[in-house]
Amino acid sequence: MTPLDVPQPLPPAPQAIGPDLAALIACPRCDAVYRAVQPGPGERAVCARCNTVLIAPRRRAGQQLIAVAVAVVVLVVAATLAPFLAIEVAGRSNASSVLDAALAFAAAGPVAMLALAVAALIVFIPVLRALLVIYVLGPVVLDRPPAPHAAAAFRLSEELRPWSMAEIFVIGCAIALVKIADLAQVHFGPAFWMFAALVVLVVVQDGFMCRYSVWKSLER
């Protein structure tokens, strides 16, 4: 499929392509309109003009996404409470959980606002997104009619996507470790490994999600 050259000024003529707008799909990034053709599982339909992936269905994606979402909820909740990292200097030691990290800003006066923001970005939003995905895809996978307000729930989940930063936090840990490695002895807590697994899951979650297929399934 090659991008077509642009012809002379086009008259606006929606009738020319038939009244069935449901069969069309518009690229959200460049506004180009296509007649939607469902690609096979594992194949992808890409915008001819700007290469944005429009449709990328996968077999049994619903079940996989729900499984991943459940795992994310369990991991985040467990990892929030369990000790995350521990250090030891000259016989004194201190262990810290993810919650401690978020609350590190709480003590420091004007910076306290940041505690709330950090807790939201690394704990609440990832969990909320996972719960929304379960709520939306649950009935779809079970061949039931969509849950009430499923469309609004899925839209919220998509809007929160850039604000879910659990995986960035994990890489932040690695950098923090490098910074204090020569200052103190560092031990990994169980929560560190849970969060490391979380990074993989988040990548899987975003890779498997075909938004077009979800919207299609919510139409029924």
Add this chain to the structure above:
Amino acid sequence: MEIAGTLRTAREMGLVACTSCTRVWPAGTDRCGRCGHRLHTRAPLALQRVWAWWLVGVIAYVPANLYPMLSTRTLVASQEATIVGGAIEIARHGNWGIALVILTASVAIPLGKFLAIAMLALGVRHGSALSGSRRQQLYQVVEYIGRWSMIDVFVVAILASLVQLGAVASVSPGPASLFFALSVIFTMLSAQSFDSRLIWDAEREGRRA
């Protein structure tokens, strides 16, 4: 995917596209019937919003560099370090690699984002030397990298919660961490306000003229 006739945009066809779920509706429709998202042929006041967020992002980045990011107290000394000051300190100890990583993540990437967003917004108004697909790629990179700048704030949070060893050593966050976080958030909002469809409108008009 089949192109409906020749490649045309929803606006040229008298339609309005939903940026949330890709469904198209007759022009003038207010809300998407499938997902409930508000419909606009092009995001209203997109460029003004981009510039407004961009400006507060740049403004917040100034105190983020002037104030200390971390203050460290040990038995023998207490010191406060700004972003650049901390990197220089690390470089003096011979850790050039880490200093370079810090400077890239906290200085080069934020400045690069400001420049890239300004370039994209100016390009819509005044045309750009880059092709539409190049600018689209640039936009996607900015959108993708934007969130990763929060890593600095997380590092401060981790260090401040972990290094609490009473008199031996303790680390507490400085005011710069708040300004840095605000700068990252404002820059993300600036990038999100940009309607990438404007890139392609400008390109198409340019070719037709």
